[in-house]
Amino acid sequence: MSAMGHRGGFTLVEVLVALAIFALTAVVLGSAYLNVLNSYEVVTRTAQISEDAAFARQLVLTEPDREKLELGGDFEGAGGRQVNWDAEIESTTMADLFGVTFTCTITEPGRPESEKFTQKFTLLRPTWSIDPAERSKLKEETRTRILEIQGRLAK
Secondary structure (H helix, E strand, O other), X not given: OOOOOOOOOOOHXXXXXXXXXXXXXXXXXXXHHXXXXXXXXXXXXXXXXXXXXXXXXXXXXXXXXXXXXXXXXXXXXXXXXXXXXXXXXXXXXXXXXXXXXXXXXEEOOOOOOOEXXXXXXXXXXXXXXXXXHHHXXXXXXXXXXXXXXXXXXXX
């Protein structure tokens, strides 16, 4: 035994400090782990919702019938999600060119709020033009604007 009487164990204060550090570390690591799990769930859910919205948008882009498109539609996505979409179609100042406002609402079972997406895009659809006289007039106006821009026609 040494002259100072040194014992071989830890004091109560040292043990309590070590336990406090261990508990704090366990809480921080547990919280970080839960954040990682939540992030994986959000990324997976977002990818699935994006796929449903992309499918609905593809239905709009490939539908040749304007009247059918304006009625909208719905389908059941993966995981029981209900997908509703509609399209507002507006004529533009150019013949056969239409502005489309696409709205997609995705309702997921067990979630109180729906996800809603709205996109605007322009489609070239010669079959949607209703009045041949109006179509010819718009074509002529577009031709005139192009010639003015090119400087071949005086304003």
